[in-house]
Amino acid sequence: xxKPIIKVNNRLKGDxxxxxxxxxxxxxxxxxxxxxxxxxxxxxxxxKQALADTMTHELMHAKHPxxxxxxxxxxxxxxxxxxSKAEINKLVNKI
Ligand SMILES: [Zn+2]
Numbered sequence: 001x002x003k004p005i006i007k008v009n010n011r012l013k014g015d016x017x018x019x020x021x022x023x024x025x026x027x028x029x030x031x032x033x034x035x036x037x038x039x040x041x042x043x044x045x046x047x048k049q050a051l052a053d054t055m056t057h058e059l060m061h062a063k064h065p066x067x068x069x070x071x072x073x074x075x076x077x078x079x080x081x082x083x084s085k086a087e088i089n090k091l092v093n094k095i
Pocket of ligand 1: 072
């Protein structure tokens with residue numbers, strides 16, 4: 001996978017994040033930080049945890065463009081159950 005380009009886009013319609021992949025090009029991940037602040041996943045998470053969850057999810061799309069939404073969702077949930085604080089900070093610092 002080419003290194004993804006990560007940017008903040010607070011105008012994403014209804015989404016916490018998106019990933020655009022074009023074969024041969026760097027994937028482009030957009031994160032709606034404003035939406036995370038307004039709704040860190042129904043208060044289940046802190047803001048940092050919510051951003052780390054979205055980053056894990058979008059990075060998975062970038063790495064596996066053909067993986068289904070359902071699989072990405074499941075794998076992200078699994079990873080988030082055992083993620084460390086250091087990993088969370090590392091993901092959040094990429095944004
Ligand atoms: Zn997705």
